Amino acid sequence: MRSTSIVFILFRLHCSFLSTTSLCNPTMKEIKCEVCRALVKESVDLIAKADPKKRIPVGSFRLRADGTQEQKAVLYAGSETHDARPLGTGVVPSLDNYDSGYSQGKWRADPCQPEPRTLRKTER
Secondary structure, eight states: HHHHHHHHHHHHHHHHHHHHEEEEEEEEHHHHHHHHHHHHHHHHHHHHHOOTEEEEEEOOOOTTTTSSOOEEEEEEEESSSHSSSSGGGGGGHHHHEOOOOOEETTEEEEOSSSSOEEESSSSS
16 A cells, blocks of 8 residues: 555656756747737737728729629728738737846746746736
């Protein structure tokens, strides 16, 4: 009975060591996932900041034989025109407000904390 409890305790220590090690040494995939999450969050924020009443005409700009056009008006926020803006004018500059906590090959803050590693430095 005593040996079973010792084995169980050793197993728990081993598991906790492995989980702590993986948190303290993140893989490149984990870092890329944090960047993608930040990019999507900033993109959604930019769409939310757009004027909800603004509409743009879409459709064919060809004239029919009788001189009429077939056009529709769609919301600008989230449209292709809104999303096709160069990344350098919208999303990428806002990513400068993030601090990865990673500097010179080491995590500056305590990386073993369960909160996300990518933190926003400035308020919106």
